[in-house]
Amino acid sequence: MIANYGYKDGSGDFFISIDTDRCDGCGDCVEACPADIFEMVEDEFDIEAENDVAAVTSEHAKKLKYSCGPCKPASGFEKAELPCIRACGPDAIGHSW
Amino acid sequence: MAEVEKGAEYWRWTESRWTNPEMDWKDGEVVSAGVDVGSVSTQAAVMVDGKLYCYSSMRTGSNSPESANNAMKWALEGTGLTIDDLHATVGTGYGRVNVPFAAKAITEIACHARGGNFMYGPGVRTILDMGGQDCKAIHCDERGKVKAFLMNDKCAAGTGRGMEVFADLLGVHINDVGEMSLQVEEEPPPVSSTCVVFAKSEASGLLRQGWPKEKVLAAYCSAMAHRVVTLLERIGVEPEFAITGGIAKNPGVTNRLADELGVKLAKTDMDTQIAGALGAALFARALYLKKIKGKK
Known part of the structure; x- marks a missing residue:
């Protein structure tokens, strides 16, 4: 399942997508993110799932533009070089902007 | 300017309750329920063997547990059922953790998908x-x-x-x-x-x-x-x-x-506001069946 966390407002689309079928529950993104936007949660959409999956905390989901700002191109990062995307082995994390 | 009648509450949408006249819960085996405590409205839906038996839809007050109780009491009104007769209940919606009589809370996204699937049929892909x-x-x-x-x-x-x-x-x-x-x-x-x-x-x-x-x-x-x-x-x-x-x-x-x-x-003849509660009731049924199967 693809979970989209974030929002759309007058200044653009700010969504982080997590592919829960790819996410193996390792938690490396939680460690890697300098803004602490990720957490590991029980997979609420699959009652049979054994491992936890990554999710964006509700605190950060409504301010992603600002939480993720320090890692964005304007701050000298390439999109593929984002700490969370680099940390994710199974390639489950995507950014819309 | 538009004329507005003093004291009128134009925003107040109609609260409703319904019982399926063709069903009797006493004939059924599993009575499952779902309560969707939303930010504005609260719905309670009761299903007997996977068929919708009764529901209510009302405004959420300032107190989520009370709203859940009121909605469920209203749904059960006149049916002879009490909250203790429900085999399993799942809470959903923004106040899902505040449903006092629910065995489990499930995110409203999963419940709306399940409820929408029941309401509009299995052909629905986007809800x-x-x-x-x-x-x-x-x-x-x-x-x-x-x-x-x-x-x-x-x-x-x-x-x-x-x-x-x-x-x-x-x-x-x-x-x-x-x-x-x-x-x-x-x-x-x-x-x-x-x-x-x-x-x-x-x-x-x-x-x-x-x-x-x-x-x-x-x-x-x-x-x-x-x-x-x-x-x-x-x-x-x-x-x-x-x-x-x-x-x-x-x-x-x-x-x-x-x-x-x-x-x-897609069209339905059901009340579209109860989709979340309906999905929760379906999950409650599935969880209950899984539990008794495990005990056998």
Whole structure:
């Protein structure tokens, strides 16, 4: 399942997508993110799932533009070089902007 | 300016309850229930052996546990059932952890997918829940399992609460807003503000310019439809497409939405507001069956 966390407002689309079928529950993104936007949660959409999956905390989901700002191109990062995307082995994390 | 009757509550949508006259819960084996405590409305649905038996839909008060209790009591009124007779209950919605008699809380996204699948049939692939305080776009499979979702709960544009504000401003009852907005000969340009507060100021200005109420409503309904369409673009629309939640009852928004997307809306004869509670009741049934199977 693809979970989209974030929002759309007058200044653009700010969504982080997590592919829960790819996410193996390792938690490396939680460690890697300098803004602490990720957490590991029980997979609420699959009652049979054994491992936890990554999710964006509700605190950060409504301010992603600002939480993720320090890692964005304007701050000298390439999109593929984002700490969370680099940390994710199974390639489950995507950014819309 | 539009004439507004003093003390009238135009935003107050009709609360309702229903019992299936052709069913008797005593004949059934498993009685499962779902309670959807939303930000604006609370629904309780009771199913007997996977068929809808009764439900209620009412306003959420300031106290979530009390709202859940009241909705369930009202749903069970006159049926002879009590909360103790329910084999399993699942809570969902924004107040899901506050349902005192629920065995489990499940996210409303999963419940809307499951409930929408039950309500509109297994052919539904995209479900848009236009709730009181947020808007969710969900892709699901033929069993009602979520494949992708997107939720907007940061902004009130495109929500039922926004529509309530407009009903109040114009002095048109919320149940009539949709039909009235369709009574324009020519579609006016949509209001330009997406924010409910600024859209309301903009509408006041249009009224002052002498626009009739139906034209202002048309401008707001199409702005709301457009706003939701841009949100849907992110996850895409796969037919069949269905809308749940309170706004699904507003043809002023749903017709414009379908036109803009170029799709046909799936139809149902059930109350679209109970989709979440219905999904929760279906989950409750599945969990209960799993539990007794494990015991055998």
